[in-house]
Amino acid sequence: MEPADALARRRVVVAATLVVGTALLTWATRVEPGDALFYPVTLVLALTWAGGARLSGPVGWHATNRDRGAHPLTGGVLLGGGLLVLFLLGAVAVTRVPTLSDPVDQLLDHAREGSLPVVVVLTAVTGTAEEMFFRGSLYEALRDHRPVAVTTVLYAVSALGSGIWLLVLAAGLLGLVTALQRRGGSGVGAAVVTHLTWSLGMLLLLPLVLDALS
Template sequence: MRAAISEIGRFLDAALITRAPGAVPSGGRGVRRRLVVTITLVLGAVLLWWALRIEPGDPAFYAATLALAALWVLGAFASGPLHLGHSTTRSGGEPGRAVVQSLVLGTGLLGIFLVGAVAVAQMPWLRQNVLDLLDHAGEGRWWIVLLVTAVNGVAEEIFFRGAAYAALPARIAVPGSAVLYALSTVGAGVPLLTFAALVLGAVTALQRRVTGGVLGPIITHVIWSGGMLLLLPLVL
């Protein structure tokens, strides 16, 4: 047991705490980046609010969510350069891409949320809130919904852990980008969605700090969101 705990500790240190060599730090660089990020945030929050008010089954929902993904990506690239980032292993080996670490983090985070969903299922008003949000997933072909979810996950990380993170001063980039991501979901009117965004945003922001790029956060986000889409309705 002690060996397993030690191994988990080394993994978390390498994935979320100790910055990899060559990781690009944030620095709040440039008025242009901050201006583009601010405009994109406002437009994105409004577009998300509108998308989640479209009736389940209406094809306009897919168009709206893909438009939102396009907005995040365009805003991110318009704001300045982005980086994929690097990672180190828990044994301190040569830097690489944060692929395996992110797969593990995304799966672990998914497991924690699904355990929490068991508790949510016992509270009718919270449970119904989430089920209403998942109604869009129940309408239409599951693989289309899964693809749209993955595309949005990639786009959100490119913007929030790419552009928004880089626009913030280094000392507040981790909590700041997580809070901005959570605030962008407030208009949806689902408290648990905002809470989930805050937790996911904190984990992926720590990854961004450690790796200096968006690849790790993207993988973690897509694993988490895809798993929640497929498994959360079963738990609830």
């Protein structure tokens, strides 16, 4: 159990980080494809999530259920892969609705028109930082206040400023899965594996699926 003063400090840091991080995420997702500003803004966003998580205190990185079930790494890959398949199948429906597909295409254009290796690295770094904050420090700050539900909702709300409804939906589903992992004792490390399996898979495979269906 975290001491009351440490918990209060954690909640202040978490609240401030959530406000700043959400504003930066809105900015990053609205930068025009091909604009070099996307790279530093996204890096600052990742540093904000990770920095806030570190300043708030321990994030629960390691698993606490190693004595039962699948290894956290294996479970993370399987869960992330399942989400990846689900979203790639959903791309078939997305191509039929321009109001949904156009914003997603614009987001993916950062990889098409920019440096793919740099975008891959930024995606991995940002995904790791998001899990440290949302399933780490934020979850710890809300341990007695429905952490699975609240962290999932706040993660989805943080994506609202992007104006990309599929990104909000993705955040909700991914946030729920990784929060349930955390509640099950898999730790933030497993949530990171799930997140990166899904996000890097989407980055690399979704453009191919959309191009094939266009």
